Amino acid sequence: MSAFFSRRMMIIIGVAVIAIAVFKFDLFVIGPMVNSLVFLDKILFSNFGLAIIFFTVTVRLLMIPLTIMQTRNMRKMSALQPRMKAMQARYKDHPDGRRIQSAETMKMYKSAGVSPIGCLGPMVLQMPIWFGLYRAIFRAVPATPEGTANLSTVIYAWNPAASDVPLGSMFIGMDLVDLVQNAPAPFNFALPILVGASMWAQQKISAMPSMDERSAQTNQMMLWLMPIMFGFFTFQFPAGLAVYILFSNLIGVAITAVISGPGALLGTRFGTSAATAAAAVEAGVAVTEDEDKGEIIDGTATVLGEDSRRSDRQRARSARRKPRRRRSRRR
Amino acid sequence: MFSASLFILAACIGDLDPDGGWAAPVVSGDHVYLGAKDGRVTRLDLNDNGRYDAAWGFPAPGVDTLGPIYGTPRVDDDRVLGAAYDCDGLDCSATVFGVSTETGQELWRFERQTQVVGAVAIAGDIVLFGTAQIDDEFDNDPGPGLPGADGYLYALDISNPATPTVSWRFATTDSVWGTPVVSDEVVYFGDLDGVFHAVSLGGESGNAGDELWRFHAEGAIVAAPLILNGKIYFGDLSDNFYALDIETREAAGPGSNPPGTGEWSFTSDGWFWATPLVYENTLFVGTLNGKFYALNPDTGAEIWANPGEVIGQIVGRAAVITERNGGDAVAVPSGKDNIAVFNLTNGNELNGFATDGGVKASLLVDDGFLYAHTTDDQVIKFNTADRNRLSCIEAETGAAC
Numbered sequence: 001m002s003a004f005f006s007r008r009m010m011i012i013i014g015v016a017v018i019a020i021a022v023f024k025f026d027l028f029v030i031g032p033m034v035n036s037l038v039f040l041d042k043i044l045f046s047n048f049g050l051a052i053i054f055f056t057v058t059v060r061l062l063m064i065p066l067t068i069m070q071t072r073n074m075r076k077m078s079a080l081q082p083r084m085k086a087m088q089a090r091y092k093d094h095p096d097g098r099r100i101q102s103a104e105t106m107k108m109y110k111s112a113g114v115s116p117i118g119c120l121g122p123m124v125l126q127m128p129i130w131f132g133l134y135r136a137i138f139r140a141v142p143a144t145p146e147g148t149a150n151l152s153t154v155i156y157a158w159n160p161a162a163s164d165v166p167l168g169s170m171f172i173g174m175d176l177v178d179l180v181q182n183a184p185a186p187f188n189f190a191l192p193i194l195v196g197a198s199m200w201a202q203q204k205i206s207a208m209p210s211m212d213e214r215s216a217q218t219n220q221m222m223l224w225l226m227p228i229m230f231g232f233f234t235f236q237f238p239a240g241l242a243v244y245i246l247f248s249n250l251i252g253v254a255i256t257a258v259i260s261g262p263g264a265l266l267g268t269r270f271g272t273s274a275a276t277a278a279a280a281v282e283a284g285v286a287v288t289e290d291e292d293k294g295e296i297i298d299g300t301a302t303v304l305g306e307d308s309r310r311s312d313r314q315r316a317r318s319a320r321r322k323p324r325r326r327r328s329r330r331r
Numbered sequence: 332m333f334s335a336s337l338f339i340l341a342a343c344i345g346d347l348d349p350d351g352g353w354a355a356p357v358v359s360g361d362h363v364y365l366g367a368k369d370g371r372v373t374r375l376d377l378n379d380n381g382r383y384d385a386a387w388g389f390p391a392p393g394v395d396t397l398g399p400i401y402g403t404p405r406v407d408d409d410r411v412l413g414a415a416y417d418c419d420g421l422d423c424s425a426t427v428f429g430v431s432t433e434t435g436q437e438l439w440r441f442e443r444q445t446q447v448v449g450a451v452a453i454a455g456d457i458v459l460f461g462t463a464q465i466d467d468e469f470d471n472d473p474g475p476g477l478p479g480a481d482g483y484l485y486a487l488d489i490s491n492p493a494t495p496t497v498s499w500r501f502a503t504t505d506s507v508w509g510t511p512v513v514s515d516e517v518v519y520f521g522d523l524d525g526v527f528h529a530v531s532l533g534g535e536s537g538n539a540g541d542e543l544w545r546f547h548a549e550g551a552i553v554a555a556p557l558i559l560n561g562k563i564y565f566g567d568l569s570d571n572f573y574a575l576d577i578e579t580r581e582a583a584g585p586g587s588n589p590p591g592t593g594e595w596s597f598t599s600d601g602w603f604w605a606t607p608l609v610y611e612n613t614l615f616v617g618t619l620n621g622k623f624y625a626l627n628p629d630t631g632a633e634i635w636a637n638p639g640e641v642i643g644q645i646v647g648r649a650a651v652i653t654e655r656n657g658g659d660a661v662a663v664p665s666g667k668d669n670i671a672v673f674n675l676t677n678g679n680e681l682n683g684f685a686t687d688g689g690v691k692a693s694l695l696v697d698d699g700f701l702y703a704h705t706t707d708d709q710v711i712k713f714n715t716a717d718r719n720r721l722s723c724i725e726a727e728t729g730a731a732c
Contacts, residue, residue: 143421144349145401145448145508148553149644149666149691152568152602152619163550163569166523178421 018128025135029128031154033136041140042161048141049171052240053247059129060251067252071206071259076114083108130248137240141169143177169240176240183239191242196231198249203227205256349418349446351399353646355693356702356710359406359432363695366400367726368708370415372430381700381712381722383729387435389428397426402450402460402510403693410438414447414460427451427460429489439492449510449555452518454532456490457498459518461507482506482522484530486540499540501530509565510555510606514577517543519563521552527565527573529580544580548573555606562593564614564628566603571596572616572624574631595631599624606648606693608661613675615661617645623663623671625678635678643667647693651675652701652715662701662715664690670703672718684713685720687732 033055040051087104091097109115142148148166155162169176174183180191203223234242354366356375362384363375372389375381389411390396398417405412409432416425425447429438446463453459462483480502488498505524512519516534521527527546533539550569557564558577566572579591601618608615614628621642625634643666652662652672660681663671670684688707695702700721701713709732711723723732 143418145353145553146350148508148568149602149604149619149646152644157570157600163525165568166551175421179419182422 025128025132026154029132030136030139031156033132034140034151034154035156035159037136037140038155038161038165038167039159041167042164046164046168047171048167048169048176048240049243052137052171052176052243056133056244056247057251059133060248060255063129064255067255068259071256073114074206075260076112080108080112080114133244134241137244138177138238140165141167141177141240171239171243174239176243177238179235180237180239180242181235187239188235191239191246192231192234195234195242195246195249196227198246198253199230200224200227201253202249202256205253205260349399349401349416350706351401351415352704352706352708353401353691354413354450354704355403355647356695356704357403357406358695358697358702362432363697363702363710364404364406364411365704365710365726366402366404366413366415368399369727370396370398370400370417371727372400372404372411372413373726373729375710375724377698383724385729389430389435389437391435397428398424401448405451405453406432407453409433412451412453412458414449414451416446416448418446423463425462427458427485427487429458429492429495439489439495441487441495446506446508448506448508448553449520452511452513454513454516454518456488457532458487458489458495459511459513460485460487461509461511461520461522463506463508480504481524484511484518484520484528486518486532501528501540501542503528505551508553512556512558514558519556519558521548521554521556521565521567523551523553525549525551525567525569527552527556527563527575529577542585544583544585546573546575546580550602554603557607557609559609559628562628564607564609564616566599566605566607566616566618568602568604570599570601570603570618572599572603572607572626572631573597574628593629597624597626597631597633604644604646608649608651610651610659610661610675615649615663617642617649617663617665619644619646621645621665621667623649623673623678625675637671637673637678637680642669642671643689644691646691650694650696650701652696653699654681655716662694662696664692664694664703666691666706670694670701682718684711684718686711687723 037051037055040054041048044050044054084105087108088101091100094100139147139151139154142151151165155165174187181188183191200223203226207219207223351368356363356365361376361378363377363381365373367373374384374387376384397415400413400415402414411430411432412428414425414427416423423444423446424442425445426440426442427447428440430436431438443462443465445465447460449461451458451460462485464481465483482503482505484501484503484507486498486500487495489495503522503524504526505522507520507522509521513532516532516536518530518532519528525548527548529543529545531537531539531541531543537543548567548569549571550567552565552567554565561577563575563577564573573596574594576591576594599618599622601620601622603616604619605617609628612628613634614626615623616626617623621644623637623642623645625636626632627634642663645663645665647664649661649663651659654660659675660672661675662684663673665671666689668686668688670686670690672681672683673679674681684701684703686703686705687709688705690703690705692704696715699715701715703711703713704726705711708726709723710726712721713719714721724730725732
């Protein structure tokens with residue numbers, strides 16, 4: 001029931017966030033962010049670069065509950081992968097295989113307390129925040145008369161730093177509004193490299209291993225391709241955006257390392273049976289040889305022929321039994 | 332997901348590009364001159380029922396334009412003076428130019444790697460304009476300013492059009508976006524650091540380029556000041572509107588910020604960008620949150636104000652129009668569609684002028700007609716008495732809207 005509520009709450013929150021993002025983005029997202037940045041600029045020695053860094057780190061820290069939720073879901077899904085693959089193999093040649101696979105997948109998710117939305121939801125929730133932060137940075141330091149005039153629509157009159165706008169945009173010798181390629185050396189090439197490297201680290205530490213060889217290859221390719229592409233794109237980004245992405249990635253790596261352990265950067269988190277089993281146990285998924293009549297060897301599963309639906313029923317029964325036992329003990 | 336969102340963000344980067352469309356139409360002789368968004372100066376022929384003069388234009392068709400024009404072009408004798416700028420990132424290039432009203436040919440141009448947002452002012456053969464920081468410092472730009480200042484007021488000598496030269500320049504601590512205004516051998520302007528300057532143009536007021544006095548406002552100053560009856564009126568981006576007394580300020584000298592005789596300030600709940608208008612001892616000015624005020628110019632007391640939600644951002648100056656019954660009203664351009672019209676004495680809203688886009692340029696009223704340059708780069712001509720739209724053309728091309 002609690003899982004149901006959490007899923008429903010996630011959907012409600014997600015829909016609400018998207019609605020806000022679409023209809024009242026300036027009011028609920030941009031306004032608070034711009035005013036925070038302007039205020040931070042004032043208290044951080046009129047240094048907009050420090051304001052961006054402080055604000056980015058704070059926002060990422062505030063989103064830790066979402067990150068934890070996302071990481072837990074990813075772990076659970078990772079732990080389910082051997083069983084999923086086995087189930088897919090079992091029904092591969094079945095005439096109604098697709099439908100059964102789909103139903104079985106949902107059953108597995110349900111019994112393990114995994115919500116596909118639980119993985120996607122936090123990301124969806126974070127999207128307006130990322131987008132808002134980007135927009136807020138450039139709304140707070142407008143480069144054009146139009147931007148300056150539009151700034152008036154989001155600055156609160158009671159903001160003690162309101163009279164300081166438009167803010168200065170210089171930070172350690174570079175203009176945060178100007179393109180990275182126009183920044184003085186070494187920032188013009190160091191920023192793209194740092195952005196690419198931090199993005200690689202972020203993807204590496206938060207990547208979920210795939211049981212499917214083709215998916216694993218794609219993931220491996222994306223692990224390198226995206227950072228390299230973004231490194232090149234960064235030349236065309238305003239420096240403030242590059243600073244934002246860099247620190248967002250760095251704090252993301254740090255948070256994930258604290259939650260999941262730094263081993264992921266070294267490729268030891270999800271890749272072994274021990275790790276998978278540990279993750280499964282931690283995630284509360286009863287993946288045992290006894291239940292599934294299968295064994296897990298180096299992250300791949302070998303099914304010994306028992307109907308997984310039966311194990312699902314067993315698991316459901318045992319889940320129902322547990323509370324009763326607890327109540328009887330109290331008596 | 333994060334990467335995907337950043338791709339979307341990357342596609343949205345366009346905030347650094349100036350747009351323009353804030354230059355008001357200006358009438359001179361038989362023509363109305365326009366500064367289009369693409370940096371082209373065009374004109375309408377009033378002798379030909381306000382038709383677009385296809386034979387006249389700067390730069391000529393087929394020649395690269397100079398970038399968006401924000402400041403209203405200034406017509407002086409037989410020349411049109413203006414400024415435009417364009418940017419690649421923050422790598423901006425500004426051009427100040429003089430064009431023959433006769434032929435449309437370029438008389439001179441002056442280029443620097445900077446932004447020029449405001450209009451130019453002219454004092455004899457000296458053209459004055461404000462700039463942001465100059466990206467590439469030129470050794471031949473003389474003046475008291477330290478190299479690398481964050482903004483300048485340039486005084487350009489165009490007595491020899493073939494070689495316009497920098498007569499002097501005045502360094503400021505932030506960009507000068509506002510239009511400078513000249514009165515009695517003194518140029519007045521504000522900067523984004525919130526400092527309002529009075530700088531001598533030479534003659535009896537002092538040495539050219541010397542600061543006579545300065546005033547520290549609470550917020551950045553982008554509005555062009557209005558000078559009337561010994562007073563200077565302007566607003567800032569911190570909700571304040573000021574009236575300063577020139578005589579008291581000049582007597583106090585530089586480096587001081589004393590309250591002058593008869594000075595006042597008025598606090599609104601919106602930023603002031605528009606230049607005020609004074610008509611029949613009432614001062615009219617609007618704010619960026621759409622409030623339009625009628626104030627007593629001697630005391631700053633509010634006479635009336637409209638509800639803010641009626642109109643959008645007020646960037647351009649209002650204009651007084653004559654109604655069908657012979658009475659006067661004030662027309663107010665705003666960032667939303669339509670030009671609002673208010674009763675002069677009580678602020679009651681009257682029938683407005685229907686436009687297809689916002690109007691951030693000041694309004695031009697001439698001979699019973701109102702001309703509005705919209706943010707969509709259309710120039711619309713109205714009959715002020717009945718508000719009827721008489722014509723509409725695209726400023727860049729002259730095509731009918």
